[in-house]
Amino acid sequence: LIVDDDEDNLFSTRVFLESCGYETDVATSGALALQMIEEKEYSIFILDFQMPSMNGAQLASRIWEKLPKSEILMYSC
Numbered sequence: 001l002i003v004d005d006d007e008d009n010l011f012s013t014r015v016f017l018e019s020c021g022y023e024t025d026v027a028t029s030g031a032l033a034l035q036m037i038e039e040k041e042y043s044i045f046i047l048d049f050q051m052p053s054m055n056g057a058q059l060a061s062r063i064w065e066k067l068p069k070s071e072i073l074m075y076s077c
Helices: 007-019 030-039 056-066
Strands: 044-048 071-075
Touching (some): 007 044
Parallel strands (some): 044 071
16 A cells, blocks of 8 residues: 555556556555555555655554554655
8 A cells, every 4th residue: 555645656656566566556645544454455555754634654653553563664755
């Protein structure tokens, strides 16, 4: 699951990962990402650190509360 509020970053990250053979889903906010993890299982989370309302660190913390063994990659542009 890729989470980024910047649609250009979201698009380019998704295109790159899919060109490498990965299946991806995207969310434009932490709140949406939290809804999505209730509906589907993800093997890795790629989070933008600088997002409004809930930043990447806050989202990572919430994800780890629900899924403590989750792998999370955080970045900032």
